[in-house]
Amino acid sequence: MNLIPLHIRSVLRRLGPAVVIAALGMGWLLPSHAADDFKIGVYYFPGWKDNQLGGPYPHPWEKIKPFPEREPTLGWYAEGDIPVMEKQLGWMNQYGIDYVVFDWYWGSDNKTHLDHALNAYLRAKDRHDVQFAIMWTSHSDYMFSLEQFKTIFQFWADRYGFRKEYLRVDGKPVVFIFSAGLLNKNAAKLGMTTAQLLAIGDQIFKDAGLGGVSFIGGVSNGPNGVDYSRQSGWTGFSSYNLHGPALKRFAGGRQQTRSYAELAQGYDDQWQYMLSHVEGIYVVPMLSGWDHRPWGASPDPMHDMSIADPVQFQKHLEAARAVMLSEPEKTKKMGVICCWNEFGEGSFIEPTKKFGFSYLEKVKQVFGTQK
Structure with a gap:
């Protein structure tokens, strides 16, 4: 891609190559960062509707109310209502979020769970140009059969993949x-390699006229036995959240963080580790904080002190931006933030009555998206 605007190139042809080389060397001709260079997403946790199969609690907001600083600007909303989703998408668009990744659940009963927010997105009249994707929240050790996998892959292709x-x-x-x-x-x-299993999904998407599927695998900190090569079957990798560095240790040999400053160090260490190991795509993960107390304190209670203020969050985003720019081919300048609304884990950038839009303002400021 030629970074020099057409009207400037026409002038430079008349000035000659020596002038062009000098100007490039001085950086005069490189345009300022374009607003649409980055592709920034956010994970969405659909845990805020009462009495849902697979939900964290029958009445999840009741667990958050003792932490009034986390009350959303929208109040204790009824997640899944279309006006709520349209308001959230409008804010995402306004503050530079390009896509939303819905946590997606598939039970052993071969049915989707907690898909009310995603369905509200699909039914919304105005999605405010925010794209969507799904993240299969494959938390448990439940082992799916090959037929179940084929059903899941087909469901994704038929239900979501064709949508513009x-x-x-x-x-x-x-x-x-x-x-x-x-x-x-x-x-x-199943007696298969991961590449063989994912190839089945890829073929199902191809048969549906979708050209295949890009699988992005979520990983934990550092060496974890995952094959990062192109032969692995994975298109690329990212993370939902991380709790410490890839290789470093904190004071006393700790790997889990006890402050947001340590959390930011851990992410930077993980970014560098992944860039040096991943052969495919690396979607750069970011995290607004960690404080699991509403759901129950972390095993190390000090780990729940890993919470960002807006200034710290901005510095974390700036570091992620630098990583994307350092490896634009590998990262495709894509990043994903955890999370929009993980209020129970202390990972949220959705506007709240205490913090307002301060976290979203930092996203817009750092990534320069002007909608």
Whole structure:
């Protein structure tokens, strides 16, 4: 891609190559960062509707109310209502969020769970140009059969992949998988390699006229037994959230963080580790904080002190931006933030009555998206 505007190039042809080389060397001709260079997403946790199969609690907002600083600007909303979703999408668009990745659940009963927010997105009259994708939250050790996998892959292709709003990489729909390690384990239980299993999904998408599927595997910190090569079957990798560095240790040999400053260090260490190991795509993960107390304190209670203020969050985003720019081919300048609304884990950038839009303002400021 030629970065020099056409009207400037026409002038330079008349000035001669010596002038062009000098100007490039001085950086005069490189344009300022374009607003649409980055592709920034956010994970969406659909846990805020009462009495849902698979939900964290029958009345989840009741667990958050003792932490009034987390009350959303929208109040204790009824998640899944279309006006709520349209308001959230409008804010995402306004503050530079290009796509939303819905946590997606599939039970052993071969049915979707907690899909009310995603369905509200699909029914919304105005999605405010925010694309969507799904992240299969493959948390558990439940082992799916090959037939179940085929059913899941077909469901994704039929229900989501054909939609024009669906996020694509290299022209193919993107599916995030929460745990690459657990899917690898499931494939081995089936007597298959991960590449063979994912190839079945890829073929199902191809048969549906979708060109295949880009699978992005979620990984934990550092060395974890995951094959990052192109032969692995994965298109690329990312993470939902991380709790410490890839290789470093904190004071006393700790790996889990006890402050947001340590969390930011851990992410930077993980970014560098992944860039040096991943052969495919690396979607750069970011995190607004960690404080699990509403759901129950972390095993190390000090880990729940890993919470960002807006200034710290901005510095974290700036570091992620630098990583994207350092490896634009590998990262495709794509990043994903955890999370829009993980209020129970202390990971949220959705506007709240205490913090307002301060976290979203930092996203817009750093990534320069002007909608």
